Amino acid sequence: MKLTLLLLLAAAACAQGPIRGFSQEGAVRERALESKLLAVPDARRIEAHMKAMASEPHHAGSPASRKVAEYALRQLRAAGLEAKIETFEALLPYPQSRLLTMGKFSARLAEPNFAEDPDSTDRNQLPTYNAYSADGDVTAPLVYVNYGVPEDYEYLKKQGIDVRGKIVLARYGQSWRGVKPKVAAEHGAIGCLIYSDPKDDGYFRGDVYPAGAYRCEYGVQRGSVMDMSIHVGDPLSPGFASEPGGARRLTRGEAKTLMAIPVLPISYGDAKPLLEALAGPLAPENWRGALPIPYKLGPGATPVRLKLTHDWGTRPVHNVIATIPGSVAPDEWVIYGNHHDAWVNGANDPVSGAAAVLETARAFGELYKTGWRPRRTLVFALWDAEEFGLIGSTEWVEKHLPELKQKAVAYFNSDSNGKGPLGLGASPALNLFLEQIARDSKDPATGESILPALLKVQRPFEPGPLGSGSDYVGFVHHAGIAGVNFGFSGSTGGVYHSIYDSFAWYKRFSDGEFIYGRGLAQVAALSLARMSEAPIVPFEFTRAAATIRRYWREVDKLAADKNVGLPNVAAALDELDAAARQFEARYATAGRGTREVYLTERALLLPDGLPGRPWYRNAISAPGQYTGYGAKTIAGVRESLELGQRQQAVAQARAFSAAIANYAAAIHAAAAKLQP
């Protein structure tokens, strides 16, 4: 390259801002690479992938899921990657019989077919059910419990309404669905129904499918009710991989994440007669949904019968894994994954994201075909059985744990993608990295930088903490790998986990031009290119330290509110600040780093894990035990305080302090190894 051109490019690059991990000159070369990568993803190919992968119901364990895995395999190989299917086995129960009656009323428990959407008439749809519900045949009066979170039961108690021995009816929303039957069982309920209220995703929101995007009268949200607060992955292989034919398994009796009581999701069409039959006091105003009835707490005069059996089958789980080996540091892995299994056709969830992975992989594949080699190894994954409990990704993490602990630089994850703003959650060490990704990524609709809109919502820029809900959990919360979850967050209307999450629905009501799909492939390509090519892994710790300090302040305030004296963690937090500053001082003149930079993240693992759930080991965040998907930061301390466990809170604060001290030490070590 001629000097003038290089200077011109350098000036241009400077105007675009620095890139973490790269020298000024390195950034120029990086931007040249990025512009080639970003040119590859193609909206028409996204559309074609979606059509193909969402063409039939392909729930985990089904032959159709295997077919989708094979489609992805072919695509990745065609793109020039080394790709394989890595199969596990897991407990994936399908429903055998479902009955819900009240006197003469028998619930429909089926979603109608619509001529307007041929996919709604597909064969082999999984009936509406909640995976990992207990089998059972219970008959009892019904009580309405609103969203079924602990405060709802406190309210019922104040009204003198006891759910012991009752069946509860909860509505979807606010908490993750698996929390609802768990809390119900903790309060003595013997069965749980979960329905989609039209206020939350039905006609109150707009026209219902097929006229509009929202949930129709008999549309149902399927979904897992595994107790994911304990651990994720196959319930019978906690902490180890469930390989096909492998001997090591728990019995169902030993498993800790199966739901204790029968639980069934139902439509508002089926819920209405049940709610209408309730007696008792009127529910408070914020408990009332949009059904044309007075919402009462119950119980009603006529008992409800809920009878469920499941086949408790062990079924194959097919992950698709593709790689482009690194040239400089082949044993440092930058990973991007998205699940491919769906509850039914799953055009939005997950195919919209899975299609983007295929296009991101193709972008690198195209360059790879020309002889280009990444510095680090790129790994692309399409996970199976996410819907049942993040099973494909978790088993893979558990199987490869020792290797991942050494090699995994960072894990990027996406899932459903839609027409909306970019959503971001991440490990704090990636705050700066992601701000630069947002700065250099374009809004698919306007072509403008994504960053200003994100700064309008929150300044300084700070991605949210990672909770649960997609395949990053094993990487982040169990293995201590820095993680990112991203995607354009469009409305999923009212088709989530129903037979109507189809290509036809997605085309009409979401990213019908597939430009957000292309946009996600580009954001991912940019992220992977920088994470894989940066001479120094682009972690940054001063902003991580600020985020962690903020989390601590919240927890500390909670402790003060509850009159709990926590041990002082100021020394550890100060040491973290000092380490971060020292790292930056060395970084300013450094040209190369070592794997110690990304290994810092491992220091944040709690040796004993979180109280009562040792599988979760991340000191910074975890999925809440009573929120489900929602992240709790410094969960060991926070949840101990919330549950009134004072001594445990103190012990957890010590463990947190130790983790932060370890983190600071690891950052010092990484700084020491930075080289000019």
Place this chain on the structure above:
Amino acid sequence: MKLTLLLLLAAAACAQGPIRGFSQEGAVRERALESKLLAVPDARRIEAHMKAMASEPHHAGSPASRKVAEYALRQLRAAGLEAKIETFEALLPYPQSRLLTMGKFSARLAEPNFAEDPDSTDRNQLPTYNAYSADGDVTAPLVYVNYGVPEDYEYLKKQGIDVRGKIVLARYGQSWRGVKPKVAAEHGAIGCLIYSDPKDDGYFRGDVYPAGAYRCEYGVQRGSVMDMSIHVGDPLSPGFASEPGGARRLTRGEAKTLMAIPVLPISYGDAKPLLEALAGPLAPENWRGALPIPYKLGPGATPVRLKLTHDWGTRPVHNVIATIPGSVAPDEWVIYGNHHDAWVNGANDPVSGAAAVLETARAFGELYKTGWRPRRTLVFALWDAEEFGLIGSTEWVEKHLPELKQKAVAYFNSDSNGKGPLGLGASPALNLFLEQIARDSKDPATGESILPALLKVQRPFEPGPLGSGSDYVGFVHHAGIAGVNFGFSGSTGGVYHSIYDSFAWYKRFSDGEFIYGRGLAQVAALSLARMSEAPIVPFEFTRAAATIRRYWREVDKLAADKNVGLPNVAAALDELDAAARQFEARYATAGRGTREVYLTERALLLPDGLPGRPWYRNAISAPGQYTGYGAKTIAGVRESLELGQRQQAVAQARAFSAAIANYAAAIHAAAAKLQP
């Protein structure tokens, strides 16, 4: 009375607190009188009155309304009072034809009969309509305008939705019904429908009638849509009485309070198909009611036809007036009224309050029969045609205006009464008086003083300002007579102005034991006894001044927010404080007062009235032009500011300042006449 007894009673009276207007010894005698009065009202008699007066539909102008007036006349005479019926004539239009269609849909426009409530099957029910709606036959697309207040039209405008030439569909609530078609017409709409959304008083609130108290699918709220912001009373006799056979009348063309466009109230059963047919954008979340549909703004594809004719009849209005002449000051009148006309049977509205008037009158009548005489003259009134526009009371005020200006000490008003807390609105000079009434009145359910509960809601104790909605308007806003509006405010469920406001409904869902009816009769008896017997009329001005100053601060802040420089009224407010203090200083040693004490209230009349509506003359409060019933304090200034009329706001502030200066001068004059 022996001295010991007197001393004992004095000690007891002292423990019960002083009574405004009475010496310590006078208070002892007063309490003895009060205990006799309070023993008279009887729940069983309240029940009997209600059964009798609510036994058939008795809308104003009907023979049944005359029958109810005659019933009250007999009761008052039997109680020993001088009583008569004073008849006026007014324009009381009844509906002739009503049609509402959209394509093949034809609205039912009728309330179903229920076997559970024989009154719902009564003959001679007035059909569902809005009195003073224009006649018309309009066909146009429909637009949903939420509550139909000005801000709703601003929102529609921002969405690009123009109501010119359209029919609008508004829901009941937030603003008084007559404001809705008025605002609609101001925005160019050619017709208006008003429906009762189930969110506001239907199944969202509880079980619907006859299972529960709330509005059933085809229940309709009748009501007047006279433009009461201009003036109340007969539209054809503004400011003067419409006596039978009287020659002086406006033509309908000259009347200013008739609605310009056709308007019809409908049920949610009839509104649902109309709303369902609307296209256009989804209405914002706080516009959506509880019908099981997506609420859209419209317009819809199919035009709506609204065809209405009315008979425009002039009909008799029968007020019942009863008196007990005063012994010391027969030309000072203490008045208590409640209307007797109803839209249909009206057990709650107004019979629950009218029955209390009869029992209050009987309490005084019983004493009167024993030879007791009140100091001042007591006047009891049962007004007719309140529902059409406060017509009976207003015509009476207009007829007797010169006499009332001299003689009226205060006007007490009640209306619907129910099972709930005591509600109070009043002229500020009665703040202290009413605090003592509340202190010495017992909650009908608990037997405890009413005051502590009121102080929990607002401290210091301060009754709200008087707006509109019942018969005090002519007295307070036109004649400048100190007013009180009181009643126990139970929920009216969803039967307001429907055929279901029946004795059966009231017995089941409101004050079924009639103890709140007795309670109202007792509160009224206590109030009248003190207002009539106090040697010094029990007005108090320091707290009045504080209330008025607070109102001014609100208006002043509004002016500052709008960058309007108002003339300084501080001097007038300071002078009011000084006058109030001087009055108190003299009061401390005074034993008697003159009529100048109550005539102070006249000084608050604005000589030119409010902008655009000279009939309304009260400087302190008025019904809002765009709220209807809701009071606007210092309305001349406040509404000028709200409407962006800066110069008018300045002029109104001057007028307000002058009124306050007059008020201060009148208080000085009253103070000067206080005697030992």
